[in-house]
Amino acid sequence: MRKIALLMLFIVVAAPSAWGDPYRKKDVDPMLSRWMFFLGPNLSVAELIPGADLKTSRTIGTLMIAYPERIINEEDAPPVDLKDVVPVATVIRRTKPDKALTALINLHLDPDCHFSCQGASLVSRKHIGYRWHVAWELSPNYGGSSGPPVEYRAVVTAGGKVITPDFYQFDTYISREHKQWLCSILKLKLPENQQEQKMLSQQQIEERGRAAFQELLKQVKVTPGADPAQFEFQDCRAIEFPLRVGADGKFQYMKAWGVNFKEIPGSDEKKIEDFFTVWVMEDGTVSELKIIPIDS
Amino acid sequence: MNLKCLLLTLSLFTASETAVVAQAPTEFNDWKLNSDQMPSLYEIEPNTPYDLTFRLGHVIFAYEPDDWQRRGLKQKPVKLESLVRVGKAVTASEPDVIFRALVDQQLGQKQTFQFQKANLVLWDDSGEEDQAELYLWEIVWKKLPVYGGLVEGPEQIKVLVDAQGSLIPHDRYLIDTVTLLLPEREIDPEQNPRYRKTGRPRIWPCAKLKLEASDIRPEKRLSPSEIEKRGRQAFDKMVERLHGIYKAESFQFRYVGLQTAKLPWSLNAEGQIEYLHVWAVNFQEVQTEKMKTPPELFTVWVKEDGTVADLRPIDERDRN
Numbered sequence: 001m002r003k004i005a006l007l008m009l010f011i012v013v014a015a016p017s018a019w020g021d022p023y024r025k026k027d028v029d030p031m032l033s034r035w036m037f038f039l040g041p042n043l044s045v046a047e048l049i050p051g052a053d054l055k056t057s058r059t060i061g062t063l064m065i066a067y068p069e070r071i072i073n074e075e076d077a078p079p080v081d082l083k084d085v086v087p088v089a090t091v092i093r094r095t096k097p098d099k100a101l102t103a104l105i106n107l108h109l110d111p112d113c114h115f116s117c118q119g120a121s122l123v124s125r126k127h128i129g130y131r132w133h134v135a136w137e138l139s140p141n142y143g144g145s146s147g148p149p150v151e152y153r154a155v156v157t158a159g160g161k162v163i164t165p166d167f168y169q170f171d172t173y174i175s176r177e178h179k180q181w182l183c184s185i186l187k188l189k190l191p192e193n194q195q196e197q198k199m200l201s202q203q204q205i206e207e208r209g210r211a212a213f214q215e216l217l218k219q220v221k222v223t224p225g226a227d228p229a230q231f232e233f234q235d236c237r238a239i240e241f242p243l244r245v246g247a248d249g250k251f252q253y254m255k256a257w258g259v260n261f262k263e264i265p266g267s268d269e270k271k272i273e274d275f276f277t278v279w280v281m282e283d284g285t286v287s288e289l290k291i292i293p294i295d296s
Numbered sequence: 297m298n299l300k301c302l303l304l305t306l307s308l309f310t311a312s313e314t315a316v317v318a319q320a321p322t323e324f325n326d327w328k329l330n331s332d333q334m335p336s337l338y339e340i341e342p343n344t345p346y347d348l349t350f351r352l353g354h355v356i357f358a359y360e361p362d363d364w365q366r367r368g369l370k371q372k373p374v375k376l377e378s379l380v381r382v383g384k385a386v387t388a389s390e391p392d393v394i395f396r397a398l399v400d401q402q403l404g405q406k407q408t409f410q411f412q413k414a415n416l417v418l419w420d421d422s423g424e425e426d427q428a429e430l431y432l433w434e435i436v437w438k439k440l441p442v443y444g445g446l447v448e449g450p451e452q453i454k455v456l457v458d459a460q461g462s463l464i465p466h467d468r469y470l471i472d473t474v475t476l477l478l479p480e481r482e483i484d485p486e487q488n489p490r491y492r493k494t495g496r497p498r499i500w501p502c503a504k505l506k507l508e509a510s511d512i513r514p515e516k517r518l519s520p521s522e523i524e525k526r527g528r529q530a531f532d533k534m535v536e537r538l539h540g541i542y543k544a545e546s547f548q549f550r551y552v553g554l555q556t557a558k559l560p561w562s563l564n565a566e567g568q569i570e571y572l573h574v575w576a577v578n579f580q581e582v583q584t585e586k587m588k589t590p591p592e593l594f595t596v597w598v599k600e601d602g603t604v605a606d607l608r609p610i611d612e613r614d615r616n
Contacts (some may be wrong), residue, residue, distance in 0.1 A: 082382075087381055092376065121413050122382050122413065
């Protein structure tokens with residue numbers, strides 16, 4: 001009898017999480033939650049993505065929403081007269097983040113957030129014309145504050161065309177020995193033809209990741225007299241990034257593998273919790289890996 | 297006898313001189329105000345949203361939403377779809393001839409304006425989606441001197457347009473302030489020297505006269521002597537208040553004189569600029585100690601109908 005009572009108690013306690021409490025989400029994967037509010041000291045959006053427009057590009061955790069300057073600064077052709085600029089209601093409706101974008105962002109956030117429109121501005125720019133900027137701010141679904149405001153900036157031309165940003169999954173890592181940033185930048189986009197695509201096995205993915213990381217380490221400048229930092233392979237797992245809502249109402253995903261490496265601490269050093277992720281796409285394409293010196 | 301006669305003519309002559317001065321006051325035309333030596337706009341006009349308030353010369357431009365409600369000017373909520381198109385709102389907010397003339401006068405330099413940005417503003421959020429809301433357009437104009445160079449005042453000015461596309465005119469205040477230096481602060485031995493304020497605290501007598509559209513045609517016009525009397529009375533009251541403030545007991549002032557001033561205010565039927573006339577009743581501090589600069593004038597603004605500016609001392613020590 002006592003056993004049954006204990007069992008009952010266990011079920012009552014465990015049930016809400018075990019039986020799919022709709023309000024509870026699974027924890028954010030550590031590969032996606034590394035930097036919450038900044039890229040890392042001394043690093044700017046432009047250093048990770050050269051040519052990104054600083055005024056409109058935003059990072060949300062390790063997700064970057066970037067507008068290439070080239071497209072942001074593209075002239076309206078033909079120029080749109082002020083009186084013909086598309087109405088603000090249309091602009092807000094067209095830029096409202098869809099389910100896929102909300103899901104993509106919530107993959108990176110805990111607790112889950114939703115978008116609300118925090119304002120729209122028509123900006124007049126010399127040589128370009130008029131542009132709408134809409135600020136979609138994220139706030140937690142069940143109230144409270146998530147700290148500094150996190151927003152997605154939508155840009156629309158005077159004629160009403162939504163300028164689509166590029167999405168990147170990135171990682172940055174700093175090693176004390178190296179005084180350099182190791183950067184890994186993966187552009188998120190749906191594979192053009194999913195059927196024809198060749199898929200690599202997990203082992204092949206891991207091999208690609210290791211090889212690319214070794215190449216990156218070769219480029220690291222080591223301070224004379226110091227030992228180069230050593231890394232070891234930690235693990236490898238896949239993430240599905242929702243990028244679009246298909247005609248059937250279901251998400252279309254891009255699957256990518258995170259191949260993680262951990263620095264081996266020196267004998268006098270404490271254990272290092274941090275790790276570095278090399279992203280590898282299913283077809284074996286490796287994320288852009290580069291080194292950014294700290295002083296620049 | 298001859299000498300007496302001479303003296304009499306002389307005194308008559310001087311008397312008539314002063315009489316002439318009293319009859320034809322000079323025109324107030326130095327509109328510059330040294331912003332380093334002023335209290336903040338927020339201290340002068342605390343009831344308006346800070347980022348919508350700006351000062352050009354002696355005129356403060358502000359919006360006072362609470363006052364709209366008091367006057368029953370509450371805007372009608374609309375749905376986003378029926379909000380006026382942004383192009384129309386920008387056109388409605390474009391600085392007109394009168395506004396430009398006033399700005400040029402106050403800054404002493406010709407200015408031009410460029411449309412920079414139109415922000416959709418939710419004035420009063422109901423929190424419900426798809427509901428009618430109190431939307432406004434906040435139009436940002438960049439102000440540039442036509443002939444280049446540096447100009448005092450803000451680089452951007454903001455103008456509000458309501459959801460139906462009508463310009464919401466700024467409330468305008470004619471102001472003046474003068475800096476009075478209080479004696480050195482006493483040193484509090486308990487206080488950490490690092491946090492001690494240095495320099496002499498300041499106190500600013502401040503005049504603020506709200507100008508209305510209707511002031512251009514006042515119901516009555518008072519005589520200069522009556523204007524002077526009202527200005528001096530109000531000023532004396534303010535000085536009394538000033539003397540009641542700690543360490544400010546000893547400031548003394550003298551009356552300097554009366555001036556006229558005119559501000560570009562509206563267009564008449566022929567399209568010509570009509571001016572709003574105001575009186576400047578000027579005072580000056582009688583300084584007991586030697587200062588590097590002569591004391592500045594302090595102007596009590598008085599409308600033609602005798603309405604005197606609101607006068608009050610602003611004490612720097614009240615800042616936290």
